[in-house]
Amino acid sequence: MIPGGRSTGDDGTAPGRPGPGQDQNGHVATTKKKTQVSASPERRRELLGTAAEVFAAHGYNATTVRRIADEAGMLAGSLYYHFDSKESILDEILSAFLDELWAGYDAVLAAGFGPRETIEALVTESFREIDRHRAAVAIYQKESRHLSAQPRFRYLADSQQKFEKAWLGTLERGVASGAFRDDLDVRLTYRFVRDTVWVAASWYRPGGRHSPEEIARQYLSMVLDGIAVRD
Amino acid sequence: MIPGGRSTGDDGTAPGRPGPGQDQNGHVATTKKKTQVSASPERRRELLGTAAEVFAAHGYNATTVRRIADEAGMLAGSLYYHFDSKESILDEILSAFLDELWAGYDAVLAAGFGPRETIEALVTESFREIDRHRAAVAIYQKESRHLSAQPRFRYLADSQQKFEKAWLGTLERGVASGAFRDDLDVRLTYRFVRDTVWVAASWYRPGGRHSPEEIARQYLSMVLDGIAVRD
DNA sequence: TAACCTACCAAACACTTGTTAGGGAACCGA
DNA sequence: TCGGTTCCCTAACAAGTGTTTGGTAGGTTA
CATH class of the missing domain: 1.10.357.10 (Tetracycline Repressor, domain 2)
Known part of the structure; x- marks a missing residue:
């Protein structure tokens, strides 16, 4: 589930970005990769929305990154500005x-x-x-x-x-x-x-x-x- | 399992194979590809069974042909002796x-x-x-x-x-x-x-x-x- | 004007994918 | 013994995969 039900999170209020190593999930990011934190969370949500639609329609594995990018009107590589992986x-x-x-x-x-x-x-x-x-x-x-x-x-x-x-x-x-x-x-x-x-x-x-x-x-x-x- | 695993072999009864062009579904095989008809339909069913298990467990797209072959104790290419495609x-x-x-x-x-x-x-x-x-x-x-x-x-x-x-x-x-x-x-x-x-x-x-x-x-x-x- | 940041593109990389071609061992009937 | 069949292996192919790197147009700030 999700930890302490972080529930609301930080929508709208303070733009304070989450400290490094902290995920919206609470599960610590042991990863060494710096998570790309977009400055405009709206674009992020937009992309997440279209990605979700494609995933839901064709299945996660059958969905290519290029397809998501295409649906969002950009190229595959550009997605990696907002997210660090398909996963x-x-x-x-x-x-x-x-x-x-x-x-x-x-x-x-x-x-x-x-x-x-x-x-x-x-x-x-x-x-x-x-x-x-x-x-x-x-x-x-x-x-x-x-x-x-x-x-x-x-x-x-x-x-x-x-x-x-x-x-x-x-x-x-x-x-x-x-x-x-x-x-x-x-x-x-x-x-x-x-x-x-x-x-x-x-x-x-x-x-x-x-x-x-x-x-x-x-x-x-x-x-x-x-x-x-x-x- | 592994190669020789022909295991049971053919304890089958009549090897009567179905007539060509006739599918178990009744939908006519308009395909031009000659469907590889194995002489022992049991081995076929056996492979279909393990393939079904893997498909069910991991999803069709996430399942690689090599994985199926592995589970069946053979190599990927060998599957194509029995079937003409993953699909x-x-x-x-x-x-x-x-x-x-x-x-x-x-x-x-x-x-x-x-x-x-x-x-x-x-x-x-x-x-x-x-x-x-x-x-x-x-x-x-x-x-x-x-x-x-x-x-x-x-x-x-x-x-x-x-x-x-x-x-x-x-x-x-x-x-x-x-x-x-x-x-x-x-x-x-x-x-x-x-x-x-x-x-x-x-x-x-x-x-x-x-x-x-x-x-x-x-x-x-x-x-x-x-x-x-x-x- | 210069420096900087955001959001993207262009092009490639390493790897995995389904699929094919040729070969060979074991077994068969004649 | 021989040719044929069955069933699998070896080795490769082309296409597609997620991902990275370097670049750049446009806006904002100073």
Whole structure:
């Protein structure tokens, strides 16, 4: 996950650039390479956005640096003025997404809701996150599995663990309190709910017929009450 | 493993090779390249199996031909005795899976079940397919989106369309007959059911605690009746 | 005007990629 | 024994890969 939920970071406020050796991720940069810190973070975000789109559409490995540069209207080498590697572009995309995700999740988890309300809030928050970081979520889904093995992306595995703890814990609380059925395998239920929510990123398109909240409402209705008619 | 590893050799029965120009998919081989038809289809299947595993684990693009060959105990060039390209390996994996999938689906759809029973049968059949073709399903999920744009893999798009027709039709039938709720967006429900089932391939491991049938039972219970306790 | 910084280009580098061509060992039926 | 087939190896190829180096137009500051 991401360390202390650095959450907001430094958007807008003091232009104080992060000290050397400090990454937006908090994982210390043991690397000797001086990270190229662009003076205009806007251009950076712009490039990250187009890179994320291309990554999401064609997959990380199938995406060439030249393709990203092309989409951004520049040449491949020029990208290295802003980033020091293709991998660090991916890194920034994913960690920015996870930072924001956990900011939202932590707020929900700290609110002291009951199990059912917590699940509802988590699902809703998730769809909002999909709405905002569609590309990043798609990338995460495709690549996180084999990325998390890599030391640089260990925070993906950490995040997933924290994720499981939050959801599984809530579900177990719900079973104990009588809100959720006790005749189901909780781990299976967890994966069921988790997948149902996040796979939506593969077909969701912002600005579509349904708002994130509306989708969340219907998804919750299905997950909680089922699609069959009650007799 | 290593060279001599011819291992089992050919404990095969009839070496009857399929007629030329005929693909297991039915899509005519318009290609001019003479497809290398190995005399022992078992070795072929063996190689397809290991290739599928590597593809599933690391993604198609991230997988090098040398890696596949290595895993199979031979050198990269040797693969081209059995297949004429990396792409056609992928092609065979996917189409073999889809062939078997549709054999099962068509049987279910032709059985004349009611909507609810049809859904139950389709879900169960799907988990059986995941059990048998775990790797192929994982590959399909990761790559089908951008592959279906390619002419060679058009059958992926065709399959998906047929897929949607079958599931969506059954759901609509169920709503009309009063078996399923009518206050939900049917398309959303379709994607919901479809995704929940197939994403399971990403975590499912054959030989685990639950049999495909048991997983199907629990999934169906959740999808149909929900995870909340009824009052 | 001079010095400097930002954001890019142009051209190359080293390496990996999928693929091919030729050869050879083991086994087969005749 | 011989020719043929099967299955793999050796060695290379061309194209594409991420990345680096040096340069430079344009703006800002002094």
